Amino acid sequence: RLEATQYFKCAQETSVHPNQIGFSHVFTMTNEIGFELIYPENCKEISEDLKPEEFRKRINDINNALQILLSRSGADDDSVDEQSQEVECRPTNASKERLKYAGIFIHLLSPQFTHYPDIDIRLRICVALCRMLTIFCPINPFENASNCQSVIGDLLRFLNECILNITKLHSKQDVNYPRLHTILYTCCKLDVFTWCRLLDDGDKVLLETLKTIFTLMRNLKIWAWSDEGVVQNFVLETLVTLMHQTTHLLSDEIVLFLLKFLIEPAKSTQPHQHLLAKDLILRMAxxxxxxxxxxxxxxxxxxxQTTTNTNESDGEVLDHDHEPxxxxxxxxxxxxxxxxxxxxxxxxxxxxxxxxxxxxxxxxxxxxxxxxxxxxxxxxxxxxxxxxxxxxxxxxxxxxxxxxxxxxxxxxxxxxxxxxxxxxxxxxxxxxxxxxxxxxxxxxxxxxxxxxxxxxxxxxxxxxxxxxxxxxxxxxxxxxxxxxxxxxxxxxxxxxxxxxxxxxxxxxxxxxxxxxxxxxxDKIAVERLFKSCIIPYNLDTRQRVQSLFLCYQLADSASIKSIQELLKMQFAAATLIRDAMAIILDNHGKKLVGESSKEMMERIHKISLLLPKSEKSIDSLKRFFNTLHTDNVLRTSLSQLLHPRCPSHQSAQCLRDILKRISRPPPSAVGSTAHSTPAADTVYEHTVKLLLERCASVLFDEAFGQELLTQLVVSRETLDSSTESGVSPAVPATPSLAHIELTRGLRILLALSVYHKETLPADDVLTHLQSVLASVPSNTMPEVLANTKTDEDPPTPTELSLQIICCMLGGGPIYGTRDAGGSGIVMEQHLDPDSLRASLTAESNKKATQSTIKNTSKVHGPGLYSGSASQLYEEALVILPWLKSFCTTGMTSDCPPLIPETAPPELKSPAAATATAINSRKRGAASVPSGIRKKKVPVKEKEATELKKNEEVEAAI
Missing domain, CATH: 1.25.10.10 (Leucine-rich Repeat Variant)
Structure with a gap:
């Protein structure tokens, strides 16, 4: 017998294209294998010699005849039941009647028709094949035929090829949409693709079918004849049936094809395919x-093994087929x-x-x-x-x-x-x-x-x-x-x-x-956190004061000392920069030469000690002060930033303006920095930022000082009234609590009076301190006795108040020149404790109190007290006895001042005497035995000492 495959092979061996083989040969072939070439009623025969128009007309006649035949049998392939997806195939009355069109079915599968150039004609041929499949259902007339592999293989490939044209649709109004819908719906309803189980290369056909159906899901929205979910479930049921009947054909390629839709990028770019693959795997688990x-x-x-080979390949291209x-x-x-x-x-x-x-x-x-x-x-x-x-x-x-x-x-x-x-x-x-x-x-x-x-x-x-x-x-x-x-x-x-x-x-x-x-x-990090988190500088004045109160409430003694050191360092940095600014202003418009240049370099070296990697920061500081010498805007902003009475919000704004100015220099200054590299510019900006952060006072201003004193007065009056009336507030106001609150407030005032006394309202501070001194009992003693072995000796409210008064009058360990109201201590003395101690001792021996007061009044204008002379005299009558008692006899008779073992030969000035008396009450003086503080002083010697020091104090006043 001449089978179908042999038929096409014979055509190739004779160098004759199948299209050149006559229709009689095809009829003979179909007749020999048991199928006659029978056309539907009133349909003409089809051959490759027909013109396209005539071919289209005749194939349409065949489709119409098959449609009529299906309608009579009750199986209309074009009707889509949206409510039911059951496959309904009704066999005809006689098997012979069903299979009489098998010959024309094979005839239409001939290559001259399946490879016809016109896509429209190919789709019409595919529709005719689908309608004949519906007629054959549920019988596969080619399952037991000798040419089963050829016919079924050609059929499934042709169906896949035609169905792929769905991806080219733009809308349901496309002329080919009805035919493509008929093809797809018929194939899914009849489970035609399950026939791949009969093929030797069924796994390849199955993979091709899966690729076709998953490709269709890309534009499901366009071709879906019903709701997308309904159509997707319809396709899913088709695939489940297909996979159930072809389980033996599952290969690694098929599994890989399904798995790739579970991960990116398909998961995001192809949601319909991802959902279909996920549901299919779950159903087929x-x-x-x-x-x-x-x-x-x-x-x-x-x-x-792959990773090892990759490391040892030295750039060679490896074959990864073994690891798909x-x-x-x-x-x-x-x-x-x-x-x-x-x-x-x-x-x-x-x-x-x-x-x-x-x-x-x-x-x-x-x-x-x-x-x-x-x-x-x-x-x-x-x-x-x-x-x-x-x-x-x-x-x-x-x-x-x-x-x-x-x-x-x-x-x-x-x-x-x-x-x-x-x-x-x-x-x-x-x-x-x-x-x-x-x-x-x-x-x-x-x-x-x-x-x-x-x-x-x-x-x-x-x-x-x-x-x-x-x-x-x-x-x-x-x-x-x-x-x-x-x-x-x-x-x-x-x-x-x-x-x-x-x-x-x-x-x-x-x-x-x-x-x-x-x-x-570390110090710079703590200073930043203190200004940004502990006392946030961007809060309003009242909240900053409350934050400072809470800080002192929670801080231990070591932390309070670190706050004082922090303020001291800030004051020292500001003083050094003011000195450098003074040199620049004295030589405004002139080049720094000679002594001025030498002094400026000394200031720069001192300022560099405030920065990390001080030796490397000198170049950046030189560049900054050179720019400051020529840039009036930058100089003005820095002057405002360093002004003692600059408001906090203005200080923060000046800091931002300076940093913006140095990062974007004016055109006149670009030429001087043209040779600098981006890396050098970054180091320069970072250095200047660190320097300004260390010296800028963005927390304390006059409004802060006024609010601080107001809250101190209110807090003290509230505690006093609660204690006297016996009313229990939210926190019981016991005398010990009132004492703690008072001491904490005085500690805050003392810290500010030392390094930010310009921000405090002097009149109100004196009034508050006077009320504190008047309210403290005369027999008040420290909580830790003098004869104890501990190093702790907490200050009393009276002692703190008098220290504040001394600082407000111009004393205290303030950095800066004496003309600015300080003690003349410079930066190196802070870095070297021995030098600092020597400087303090030498300063105490100088008798320059009057000149210092005069110079201070020249700098600051009005003095400490803004009232009249009579008012100042009345205030002095209250304060001076306390200062006299503090400097001569100590706080109480039970706690007399420490008597030095060796008295200095020269007579000390009143300011030096005050400093010595204060220093004599340093906490935990290890060099003095504990019993000395209880030693009774002879009355005559005590009276003589009091009289002598009283005369000195009166002379100073």
């Missing part, structure tokens, strides 16, 4: 899970796990082994996958597989630094699962926080900080303690990060109004204690 698991396991096993999944293995495992856990459960032990791979990249990829799996909501994998969980946590101690860092990065994602044992994760973070690598410790600290910001109040303790411990790290970067987080926590509590006094106290003291570090970077 029992049949498809084993091929999937086998494919994934083989990929995991071969991944180590490539880099997507772990991503697919996670996608399948989220789809259905049973699909990848047998693979997880293999993933656990990858955690111990010799290749760091494989360990990292396995850790990332397990992190995503463990972090799934309500995941209990850590309970069902404890060995895998233990192996997972062991990676926090991996030998590779990058993997340890990556493990820390995954912690926030891991903690999204509420079922995860958080204590074990926190233990891993604690281990990472003391890692030998600075980068790992820093990353662990940042991670803990972010977790603490998101944590609830009941789970914040562990995070806070870890951050507090890292504030003493040996690495400067880690210390700064820890301090910044502690200060941020303090600020959040401060602004929210929910004061957590215990943690705020720890955060405040830890931050301020860092000012004792020898590193300049």
């Amino acid at each position: 029992p049949q498809i899970e084993y091929p999937i698991q086998l494919l994934l396991q083989n990929s995991l096993v071969k991944s180590d 999944l490539g880099e997507h293995t772990y991503i697919l495992i996670y996608a399948l796990h989220t789809l259905q856990e049973s699909l990848v459960t047998p693979i997880l032990p293999c993933v656990g082994l990858k955690l111990k791979s010799l290749i760091p990249r494989e360990r990292k990829r396995a850790f990332r996958l397990l992190t995503r799996i463990f972090s799934e909501p309500n995941s209990t994998l850590h309970q069902t597989d404890p060995e895998l969980w233990t192996a997972f946590l062991s990676r926090f101690n991996d030998i590779d630094v990058q993997i340890r860092s990556f493990c820390i990065q995954m912690v926030p994602l891991l903690l999204k699962n509420s079922e995860i044992p958080k204590l074990q994760i926190f233990d891993c973070l604690k281990t990472s926080a003391i890692d030998r690598s600075d980068a790992v410790r820093l990353l662990a600290l940042k991670t803990v900080a972010s977790l603490m910001r998101e944590a609830k109040d009941d789970s914040i303790d562990n995070f806070f303690e870890l951050i507090h411990n890292r504030s003493r790290d040996k690495s400067l970067t880690i210390r700064k990060e820890a301090l910044a987080e502690l200060a941020s926590f303090y600020k959040r509590c401060l602004l929210s109004g929910k004061l957590d006094h215990e943690r705020m106290t720890i955060a405040l003291n830890a931050t301020l204690h860092m000012y004792y570090q020898p590193s300049t970077e």
Whole structure:
């Protein structure tokens, strides 16, 4: 017999195209294999010799005849039932009657028709084939034929080719839409594609069919004949039936084709295909899970070999056909796990082994996958597989630094699962926080900080303690990060109004204690945090004052001393820059030469001591002061910034203006910096920024001083009235509490009177201090007796008040020249304690009190007191006895002043006597035995001393 395949082979061997073979040959072939070429009623025969118009007319006649035949049998292929998707195939009365069109079916599958140039004619031929398939249903007339492989293979390929034309549709009004709809709907309804199970190369045809159907889903919105969901379910049912009947044909290529739609980029760019693939895998899970698991396991096993070969290839192109999944293995495992856990459960032990791979990249990829799996909501994998969980946590101690860092990065994602044992994760973070690598410790600290910001109040303790411990790290970067987080926590509590006094106290003291570090970077970090978090400079005046009160309430003695050192450093920096500015103003419009240049370089060297890497900062400082010498706008802004009475908001604005000015110099100054590099410009801007931050007073101004004194007076009156009336406020106002509040307020006033006395209202301060002195009992004694062995000797309110008065009158350890009301102490003396002590001793021996007062009055204009002379005299009558008693006899008869063992030979001035008396009450004077303070002074000697010093004080006044 001449079979169909032999027929086409014969045509090729004789070098004759099938289109050149006559119609009689085709009729003979169909007759020989058992099918006659019978046309429907009133239809003419079809051949390749027909013109296109005639061909189209005759094929239309055949379609119309077949449609009429289907209508008579009750199987209308063009009718779409949207409510039912059941396949309804009604066989005709006789098998012979059903199969009489098999001959013309094979005839239309001839290459001269399936490869016809006109797409419209090919679609009409395909419609005729689909209608004949409906007539044959449920019988496949070619299943047992000798040419089954050829006919079915050609049919399925031709159907796929025609169906793909759906992707070219632009709307349902396209002329080809009805024919394409008929083809697709008939193929799905009759399950024609299941015939690929009869082919030897059925897996290839099945893959081609799947590709065709998934391609159609791209423009489902255009060709869907009903609701998109209904049509998608219709197609899904077709694919499920197809996969059920072709399970033996599932190959790795088919599984890979389905899996690629579960991950990116198909997941985002092709949502319909992604949804169809996901639903299909779920419906086919029992049949498809084993091929999937086998494919994934083989990929995991071969991944180590691939990575090793890649490292050893030296740039050679490798053949990755043995690992078809490539880099997507772990991503697919996670996608399948989220789809259905049973699909990848047998693979997880293999993933656990990858955690111990010799290749760091494989360990990292396995850790990332397990992190995503463990972090799934309500995941209990850590309970069902404890060995895998233990192996997972062991990676926090991996030998590779990058993997340890990556493990820390995954912690926030891991903690999204509420079922995860958080204590074990926190233990891993604690281990990472003391890692030998600075980068790992820093990353662990940042991670803990972010977790603490998101944590609830009941789970914040562990995070806070870890951050507090890292504030003493040996690495400067880690210390700064820890301090910044502690200060941020303090600020959040401060602004929210929910004061957590215990943690705020720890955060405040830890931050301020860092000012004792020898590193300049640490001091600068503390100064920044003090102005931005502890007392935020952007708050209004009232809130800043309240923040300062709270700071002094929570701070310990060491922290208070660090605040004083901070203010002292700020005052010293401002004084040095004012000195440099004075030299520039004295030589305005002239070049600095000779002594002026020498003095300027001395000031620059002193200022460089305030900056980190002082030797390298000298060049930037030279550039800054050179610019300051020629730029009037910059000089004006700096003068406003350094003015003692500059408002806080104006100081902040001047600081921003200066930084903006130096980052964008005027055109006249561009030429002088044309040779500088971007790196040098960055260093220059950073240096100037640090310098201005250290000297700018953005917290304290006259409004602050007035508000501070107002709140002190109100607080004192409230406590006094509560104590006298016996009414219990929110916090019981006991005498000890009133004493503590009074002492704290006087401490704040003392700190400001030393370094910011211009901001305090002098008249009101004297009035307040007078009321304090008048209200303190005469028998008040310090809380710690003089004969105790402890170093603590807390100051009394009277002592603090008198120290404030001394500072307001021009005394006190103020930096700067004597003409500015200071004591003449310079920067180097602060850096060298011995030099500072020698300077203070030499200053106390000078008898220049009167000239200093005169010069001070010249600089500041009006004196301390703005009232009349009679009013000043009345105030002096109250204050002077206290000063006299303080300088001569001590605070009380029970606590006399310390008598030096060796008196100085020369007579001290009143100012020196005052300083000596104050210094004699320094806390914990180790050189003086405890019994000296209780030694009784002879009456005659005491009276003589009092008389002598009284004369000196009166002469000074």
